[in-house]
Structures are given as C-alpha cells and as structure tokens.
Amino acid sequence: MFNVEHIRQDFPILNRQVNGKPLVYFDNAATSQTPQQVIDVIVDYYSNYNANIHRGVHSLSQEATDAYEQARLKIQKHFNAKHAHEIIYTSGTTHGINLIANGFSTLLKKGDEIIVSALEHHSNIVPWQMLCERSGATLKVIPMNLEGELIMSEYDKLLSENTKLVFVNHISNALGTINPIKYIIDEAHKVGAAVLIDGAQSCPHIKPDVQALDVDFYVVSAHKMCGPTGEGMLYGKEEWLNKLPPYQGGGEMIAEVSFEKTTYADLPHKFEAGTPNICGGIAFGAAIDYMNGIGFDAIAAYEHELLEYATIKLSEIEGLKIYGTSKHKTSVISFNLDGIHPYDVGTILDKLGIAVRTGHHCAQPIMDFYKIPGTVRASFAFYNTKEEIDALVSGVKKAKMMLS
Ligand SMILES: *Cc1c(COP(=O)(O)O)cnc(C)c1O
Secondary structure (H helix, E strand, C coil), rough: CHHHHHCCCCHHHHEHHHHHHHEECCCCCCCCCHHHHHHHHHHHHHHHHHHCCCCCCCCCHCCCCCCCCHHHHHHHHHHHHHHHHHHEEEEEHHHHHHHHHHHCCCCCCCCEEEEEECCCCCHHHHHHHHHHHHHCCCCECCCEEECCEHHHHHHHHHHHCCCEEEEECEEEECEEEEHHHHHHHHHHCCCCEEEEEECCCCCCCCCHHHHHHHEEEEEHHHHHCCCCCCCEEECCCHHHHHHCCCCCCCCCCCCECCCEEEECCCCCCHHHHCCHHHHHHHHHHHHHHHHHHHHHHHHHHHHHHHHHHHHHHHHCCCCCEEECCCCCCCCEEEEEECCCCCCHHHHHHHHCEEEEEECCCHHHHHHHHHHCCCCCEEECCCCHHHHHHHHHHHHHHHHHHCCC
16 A cells, blocks of 8 residues: 555655755656665665675675676566666666767768657757767757647658667656657667667656567666666667677776787676776665565556646646646646746745756756746655645745745
C-alpha cells in the first residue's frame, strides 16, 4: 500500500525548514531528494570498503569491485538490457550524450542528417551542433505544437535515407510532455537510422524497457531518481557499442598498451576510462532498489493524482497560464502569471519555503516558441503531498497580490 506519510520519513531533508517555513520541495525535475536508504549506502561505502576497483588483489578492492558490478546488474535488470556489458557507467545524461556524439563523428559525413526535437534540453542540442560542425552533417528539428507536443507528421517528412541519427527526450523537462518514442524509434529504424533517447526525465516516473523499445541508446542520470549527483548510465546495443570508438583514453579502458599500438578493453570497460564514481554507482543501484520497493505503478498513479489536483487548483487562479497541456504528461507544471516575471514569483515562493525552478529550464528554444522569457516550474515527486500543493497555490496567490 502506497503511504506518502510513511515514505516521507525516508527523506531527512523533508523535515527541514527554509526561511522559517517547512520546506516544500517542488524542484524534482532538476534533482530528486535522497532517501536515508541511499545515504546509508554512501556512508557505508566510505566507512567500510572505500578502495579502487578492478585492479587490486586486496580484499577491500574486491569488495568494492563486487558491489560496483552488482549495481551494474541491478541497472541492467531495471532497464531490461540484454547484457550487463551494454550498461556503461557515466557521470550523467550529459556525459552519455557526449559520448555518443563523439563516437558518431567518425561515422558521419557531409550530407548526413541528424534529427532532434524542438522539446530538447540544451544538453541534447549543443553536442549535436558540435557533431555537425565536426562531421559536416546537418541538424533537422521536429517542430512542436501549442500543447507542447511534437508534430509526428512533420517528423515523418524529415526522415529519409540521409537520416543517420535521431535524438529525442522521452519526457520534456520543461513541460512534462511524454513523447511517442516507440513510434519515433520504429520509423527511424525503417530508414536505417540509430536512435538515442534521453531518459533523464522518464526514469523518476516510469520503468523503461530498452529491449521492448528496441532503442539503440538510452541515457539517464542517477540524481533524478533518488540517487547521487555525478552518476548515470548509458545503455547501448552491443553491436553499436562495438562499432563506436572509445570516448576517453586512460586507465581501465585498455587491453594492452605500447607506444606503437594500444588495444582497447572489452565492453563495458572500453568506455569507462579512469577511476569512476565507485560509490556513486553503488548508490545508484541502491536508489533503483528503493524506487522499485515502492513500485513504479504506484509512483505513476500517485503522481498523476498530484498533477490533476495541482492543475485544477492552479487553473482557478485568474491570469495564470499553464504551458504544456498534452494529455500525455508527467507531474510537471510550467506556468506564468500574466504580466509578472517568473523570477519574481520564484523569489516570493522561496520566502515561503517553496522551492520551484524559474527560467528557461535549459530549454530556451521552447521559451522562444511561446515568446516568453521563462516559466515557473513546479515538478512533483512521489513524496510530495496535496497539502504542499495547497501551500503552493496560496503562495502563488500571494505573489500575484504583491506583484500586480
Ligand atoms: C537533467 C536533464 C539532463 C541533464 O542531466 P545531467 O544530470 O545534468 O547530465 C538532460 N536532459 C534532460 C531531459 C534533463 O531533464
């Protein structure tokens, strides 16, 4: 049984006050909070078996290696990858995307095309622009409509035998729209293009099955799903990972080194140069265990309830406009008050202990589309409550009174 009061006890930070008020944390799309179960794993690592992995014969090193590889298996199982070596540890979504963009530099030529979507995070736009500069390929963009949905008939028109890569986020961080990625993947495959899905916003809400999706690459950040910052994973199909060159040179990624020639290690180590965030990987595994313990069906159902409740309550405020009104969306509400800058609203909410994000949310093209400087974004997690939404609603009303 899903019991939010019980769940909240797992998150020590939710007990603190901000500016003399109980913290209401609605910036979950930027980073999620960390349950005690994950904090304990981090403390245990540094207290009891901190050591470098894969090299030492000593016991601590073996314990650390075992825990790190155990976590990789948890990640494999969670995302349903066929092989554990298809899971590459990264420092997060941005790292995973850059790894792929770098790898494709050697595979693309002038005339090739890369398709991205109008709903992308900056981390999913800039690496492709850099890749186009290096390779001579061209960037094409799937446009969006006013509801904040990608226009699939336009996507169909962009696809051709020149399309080599398609990059779309599973869920938009700025608007919460859930994109039709299965369709996008299947259509891309018909023209022989590879697909990378940015799962940074989907992993806190749903459990993606990379084999069922038949996706070529899928990237996530641990810190968006109750894990630590600076940690994430890249899933890649084995055949693709074998085709791509390594991203960074260094220790751990080689088989043999001489000054004449170096041969690379097998997957996944080929892409894991240097000492990784060992504790981060282990804690990522613990975060996955924690979230599965609650259950993604229960999480999705509860968050949907929060979304509906907040949408109704906020919509009652005169002059408040919500951006991103797709029927398929997660618990993110981006909004503005008529004639009031989002930053000012965010500042007043902070005085009331309410943490929201204001600005362009690393998605400036979306703001340009709506011709606004930014929005106030409230993003809910499974540990938030309707009482907290009531506090937000009364905070927004107060901000409106003070600023208009
Ligand atoms: C947060 C986020 C990123 C970037 O994640 P990092 O952990 O900062 O690398 C990329 N894409 C989306 C959709 C995001 O929400």
